[in-house]
Amino acid sequence: MVACVVNFSAVPHHDYRVGLPVGGTWSEVINTDALDYGGSGVGNFGAVAAEQIEWHGRPFSASLSVPPLGAVWLRPE
Numbered sequence: 001m002v003a004c005v006v007n008f009s010a011v012p013h014h015d016y017r018v019g020l021p022v023g024g025t026w027s028e029v030i031n032t033d034a035l036d037y038g039g040s041g042v043g044n045f046g047a048v049a050a051e052q053i054e055w056h057g058r059p060f061s062a063s064l065s066v067p068p069l070g071a072v073w074l075r076p077e
Helices: none
Strands: 003-007 013-020 025-033 047-050 058-067 068-076
Touching: 003 013, 003 058, 047 058, 058 068
Parallel strands: none
Antiparallel strands: 003 068, 013 058, 025 047, 025 068
16 A cells, blocks of 8 residues: 655645554654655655544545645555
8 A cells, every 4th residue: 555645736735634554663664755756855854653543435535745846655554
């Protein structure tokens, strides 16, 4: 299972809440804005915690930073 969040705007979105199907820790698998890829480094320090807050029709959700003109892929641990 993988969640992909994409930001098509030129500004980062911090504290962006996204609905997820399961709770717990979700690891940041790929961040297209990572310094390793020549990006600015906007990210989530490797992981986010999904809380039992219903969002987007899903039973859990996490608040994350989504980089400008970039994407973040997350997977549950």
